[in-house]
Amino acid sequence: MVDPKRGSLLALTMLVLQKYGGSSVADLERIRACADRCVATANANGGLIVVVSAMKGETNRLIAMANALVQGASEDASGDPGQGDYVTAARRSAEHDRELDQLVATGEKVSAALLAMAIGDRGGRAVSLAGHQLGMHTDRSFTRAKITDISEQRIRAELAQGRVVVCAGFQGIDDRGDITTLGRGGSDTSAVALAAALRADVCEILTDVDGVYTTDPRLVPRAQKVHAMSYDEMLELASLGAKVLQIRSVAFAKKYGVRVHVRSSLHDGPGTMIVAPEEVARIRGERGTPSMEAIEVSGVALQRDEAKVTLVDVPDVPGVIAEVFGALGSGGVSVDMILQNASRNQRTDITFTVGNADLEAATEVLGRLRPGGESLTLETDRAIAKISIVGLGLRSHAEVAARVFSVLATENINVQMVSNSELKMSVVVQERYGELALRSLHSAFGLDAPT
Amino acid sequence: MVDPKRGSLLALTMLVLQKYGGSSVADLERIRACADRCVATANANGGLIVVVSAMKGETNRLIAMANALVQGASEDASGDPGQGDYVTAARRSAEHDRELDQLVATGEKVSAALLAMAIGDRGGRAVSLAGHQLGMHTDRSFTRAKITDISEQRIRAELAQGRVVVCAGFQGIDDRGDITTLGRGGSDTSAVALAAALRADVCEILTDVDGVYTTDPRLVPRAQKVHAMSYDEMLELASLGAKVLQIRSVAFAKKYGVRVHVRSSLHDGPGTMIVAPEEVARIRGERGTPSMEAIEVSGVALQRDEAKVTLVDVPDVPGVIAEVFGALGSGGVSVDMILQNASRNQRTDITFTVGNADLEAATEVLGRLRPGGESLTLETDRAIAKISIVGLGLRSHAEVAARVFSVLATENINVQMVSNSELKMSVVVQERYGELALRSLHSAFGLDAPT
Numbered sequence: 001m002v003d004p005k006r007g008s009l010l011a012l013t014m015l016v017l018q019k020y021g022g023s024s025v026a027d028l029e030r031i032r033a034c035a036d037r038c039v040a041t042a043n044a045n046g047g048l049i050v051v052v053s054a055m056k057g058e059t060n061r062l063i064a065m066a067n068a069l070v071q072g073a074s075e076d077a078s079g080d081p082g083q084g085d086y087v088t089a090a091r092r093s094a095e096h097d098r099e100l101d102q103l104v105a106t107g108e109k110v111s112a113a114l115l116a117m118a119i120g121d122r123g124g125r126a127v128s129l130a131g132h133q134l135g136m137h138t139d140r141s142f143t144r145a146k147i148t149d150i151s152e153q154r155i156r157a158e159l160a161q162g163r164v165v166v167c168a169g170f171q172g173i174d175d176r177g178d179i180t181t182l183g184r185g186g187s188d189t190s191a192v193a194l195a196a197a198l199r200a201d202v203c204e205i206l207t208d209v210d211g212v213y214t215t216d217p218r219l220v221p222r223a224q225k226v227h228a229m230s231y232d233e234m235l236e237l238a239s240l241g242a243k244v245l246q247i248r249s250v251a252f253a254k255k256y257g258v259r260v261h262v263r264s265s266l267h268d269g270p271g272t273m274i275v276a277p278e279e280v281a282r283i284r285g286e287r288g289t290p291s292m293e294a295i296e297v298s299g300v301a302l303q304r305d306e307a308k309v310t311l312v313d314v315p316d317v318p319g320v321i322a323e324v325f326g327a328l329g330s331g332g333v334s335v336d337m338i339l340q341n342a343s344r345n346q347r348t349d350i351t352f353t354v355g356n357a358d359l360e361a362a363t364e365v366l367g368r369l370r371p372g373g374e375s376l377t378l379e380t381d382r383a384i385a386k387i388s389i390v391g392l393g394l395r396s397h398a399e400v401a402a403r404v405f406s407v408l409a410t411e412n413i414n415v416q417m418v419s420n421s422e423l424k425m426s427v428v429v430q431e432r433y434g435e436l437a438l439r440s441l442h443s444a445f446g447l448d449a450p451t
Numbered sequence: 452m453v454d455p456k457r458g459s460l461l462a463l464t465m466l467v468l469q470k471y472g473g474s475s476v477a478d479l480e481r482i483r484a485c486a487d488r489c490v491a492t493a494n495a496n497g498g499l500i501v502v503v504s505a506m507k508g509e510t511n512r513l514i515a516m517a518n519a520l521v522q523g524a525s526e527d528a529s530g531d532p533g534q535g536d537y538v539t540a541a542r543r544s545a546e547h548d549r550e551l552d553q554l555v556a557t558g559e560k561v562s563a564a565l566l567a568m569a570i571g572d573r574g575g576r577a578v579s580l581a582g583h584q585l586g587m588h589t590d591r592s593f594t595r596a597k598i599t600d601i602s603e604q605r606i607r608a609e610l611a612q613g614r615v616v617v618c619a620g621f622q623g624i625d626d627r628g629d630i631t632t633l634g635r636g637g638s639d640t641s642a643v644a645l646a647a648a649l650r651a652d653v654c655e656i657l658t659d660v661d662g663v664y665t666t667d668p669r670l671v672p673r674a675q676k677v678h679a680m681s682y683d684e685m686l687e688l689a690s691l692g693a694k695v696l697q698i699r700s701v702a703f704a705k706k707y708g709v710r711v712h713v714r715s716s717l718h719d720g721p722g723t724m725i726v727a728p729e730e731v732a733r734i735r736g737e738r739g740t741p742s743m744e745a746i747e748v749s750g751v752a753l754q755r756d757e758a759k760v761t762l763v764d765v766p767d768v769p770g771v772i773a774e775v776f777g778a779l780g781s782g783g784v785s786v787d788m789i790l791q792n793a794s795r796n797q798r799t800d801i802t803f804t805v806g807n808a809d810l811e812a813a814t815e816v817l818g819r820l821r822p823g824g825e826s827l828t829l830e831t832d833r834a835i836a837k838i839s840i841v842g843l844g845l846r847s848h849a850e851v852a853a854r855v856f857s858v859l860a861t862e863n864i865n866v867q868m869v870s871n872s873e874l875k876m877s878v879v880v881q882e883r884y885g886e887l888a889l890r891s892l893h894s895a896f897g898l899d900a901p902t
Contacts, residue, residue: 028516028519028520031520032520062561065479065561065565066564066565066568068479069479069482069483069565069568069569069572070568070569070572093571095567095571095576095577095578096568096571098578099564099565099567099568099571099578099579100564100568102560102563102564102567102579102581103560103561103564103565103568106557106560106561109553109554109557109560110513110516110554110557112553113517113550113551113553113554114516114517114520114550114554116546116550116553117517117520117521117547117550117551117554118520118521120544120546120547120550121520121521125546126546126550127546127549127550128550128553130553130630132583132628133628133629154627154628176605177583177584177605178584179581
């Protein structure tokens with residue numbers, strides 16, 4: 001077989017993978033625009049694999065039908081479809097989940113076939129491949145399947161024929177040939193996994209933003225696009241709510257060293273490269289980012305969806321803290337920051353944050369506990385904001401913490417909680433100061449765009 | 452493996468195949484009704500395979516998107532979607548057809564998954580199978596594929612597990628794993644082919660009519676449902692425009708001896724059995740139809756969509772008639788009845804009928820011909836009606852023709868053309884007498900329902 005990266009006949013120089021999200025294929029006009037871009041990319045590079053999501057709204061339409069069919073389920077498929085699970089928990093069964101996957105996977109098949117037709121109409125040559133054709137093998141965890149293996153033969157053969165290979169994202173097959181899906185946002189994972197298996201030179205995530213920004217431009221108008229960022233930084237930013245890439249796909253990219261390029265589907269300008277740290281340094285150097293010694297902060301994020309819980313004056317004896325967090329875990333409450341004050345007379349305060357949506361469950365769980373035989377005194381506060389600074393090697397720079405505290409002190413903002421890790425430093429402040437803290441820190445760490 | 456028809460564990464007594472058309476699964480309410488019927492059928496018989504079409508309107512929605520995508524094609528996907536080809540001829544290419552099949556086959560996948568979910572919700576157990584899962588192998592003629600082979604293992608295995616197997620109709624896969632479709636109405640063919648491969652006891656075609664009628668009840672209120680009919684009679688009626696079953700599926704049923712039961716999806720009453728002639732006789736006997744010696748007429752049909760062309764006074768020499776019909780065939784005109792008058796002085800008249808839609812093409816083709824060196828004199832007439840009588844062994848009954856002519860003479864209806872075959876006798880009359888001729892013949896052959 002001809003190796004498409006070295007193809008003797010076609011002299012392919014680069015193998016590019018492009019992923020188009022649901023809004024990029026939302027209607028026929030946008031599908032035509034994608035087709036134009038595919039043709040141009042294929043002409044410029046030689047080899048092109050495309051991964052598409054379902055047309056915007058289609059997945060929800062299909063899920064709404066499934067939910068409405070099943071007695072007792074809500075006819076309303078709203079909620080935030082971008083987050084977490086999309087299965088109506090009440091009716092969950094292995095059979096139902098299997099059918100749900102057979103159902104929703106059709107959305108990506110439709111957009112893949114339409115895009116392939118449009119490329120043909122634009123003078124290109126293309127073939128669409130659905131889950132069972134593109135060799136995406138998964139386990140049998142319907143609605144949240146894990147990729148086990150990718151058979152690349154069919155894709156390689158189509159590339160060798162000079163075709164753009166348009167893959168239906170989000171789906172695979174298990175070893176019985178049943179359709180599985182990779183969970184919400186799974187098309188990102190499809191894209192990165194295919195880029196890894198086919199050893200693509202780059203995995204382009206084409207989206208409706210220009211790239212990854214130093215912070216949310218709606219909050220900080222002087223936010224800048226980041227030229228390059230390491231996988232770990234992107235993981236931290238994604239966990240802080242940056243929606244540009246699904247977390248799992250970033251972890252996958254890191255594991256297999258896939259170079260990811262997040263860029264606009266509307267223009268050709270460069271976006272943000274998500275790559276290994278060495279390449280981050282190289283790209284930043286090329287683009288004139290400050291010297292190696294400067295603190296490399298990639299972004300600052302503000303989260304307002306957490307609440308703070310303080311357990312006042314609890315016995316500081318072994319087992320109490322384990323009982324508290326064990327009970328929260330069993331109760332399905334996930335805890336973010338945890339802070340324990342120094343002990344006085346074997347009593348201490350414990351403070352932690354949870355998602356606002358989990359606060360009620362947390363207080364209920366804790367209300368039932370009697371650690372060391374006494375009930376707990378709780379203080380809760382929803383009016384908090386968390387600001388996080390993300391960058392390579394933050395922890396090694398003691399000055400980062402100093403600068404954070406100094407900036408916030410200058411603004412008279414009291415810091416309620418602090419945590420830091422290799423890549424991230426987070427502070428909790430009163431909610432009303434959240435945006436001010438964000439803007440001040442964004443500026444202090446040199447992230448503001450030149451005026 | 453457990454043979455589901457003899458299953459030691461499940462003691463299945465009958466294996467039934469049911470096919471639900473697009474209007475039976477048009478919305479969620481109707482899908483629930485189908486699910487109820489599936490559960491009842493499975494409980495009553497043991498083994499059930501279901502074949503579903505796409506939800507009514509879905510195939511056209513998908514085709515309209517495909518047509519709109521392709522430059523120059525009409526955005527209008529109307530016309531009669533029930534007839535013939537659905538591909539925009541202008542843009543036809545193997546690649547486009549392949550993508551069209553990948554696209555439109557999703558419609559049946561959606562309804563199959565929804566129906567399987569609904570059966571589960573109704574307390575049954577079901578699994579949906581799409582083209583690549585149900586073992587429907589075809590050739591590579593996209594949009595009009597021919598079935599080459601059915602691998603029954605997966606379906607048998609699911610049946611042995613006690614599941615209702617819901618198959619996406621209309622689709623198969625070729626030997627590369629590409630999706631193919633069987634052409635418009637292909638779900639009927641899927642149903643009959645699966646019934647043949649799995650040796651189902653009966654293939655039920657559930658539809659929005661009660662069965663096959665002796666003629667169109669809108670024209671003849673006293674039309675009756677036919678209890679049983681042979682494959683050949685059904686083929687003749689289908690070719691005359693009866694839309695209850697796709698012709699190809701009837702030919703398939705005949706070839707493999709599949710017992711087909713056309714019945715209502717709205718109630719449980721018996722419909723029309725389409726079976727071998729021996730069984731027709733048995734069923735008619737059971738239901739008190741007249742003696743074996745009676746002329747067995749199954750139906751009478753009226754067609755008003757043909758036109759008559761007469762070539763006046765052409766040379767009756769070898770080669771002329773061949774040149775005429777050869778040219779029509781090359782011009783894509785399909786000819787129905789042909790009648791040549793006795794020759795006088797080596798000159799003759801030739802009369803034939805063509806579909807109204809082909810009349811213009813026919814006159815154009817014939818206008819260019821110079822058979823024997825002379826141009827042709829044409830007379831055309833769109834104001835004709837064709838009435839056809841269909842029944843087993845018609846030709847052997849000389850009295851049939853006699854009775855037809857006598858009935859029409861009584862009504863003062865002039866017969867313009869006649870043709871007959873083993874199973875069918877057709878007459879052409881002036882269009883204005885068409886309905887009168889239909890009613891008179893329906894009555895004269897004993898088909899009127901008792902008052």
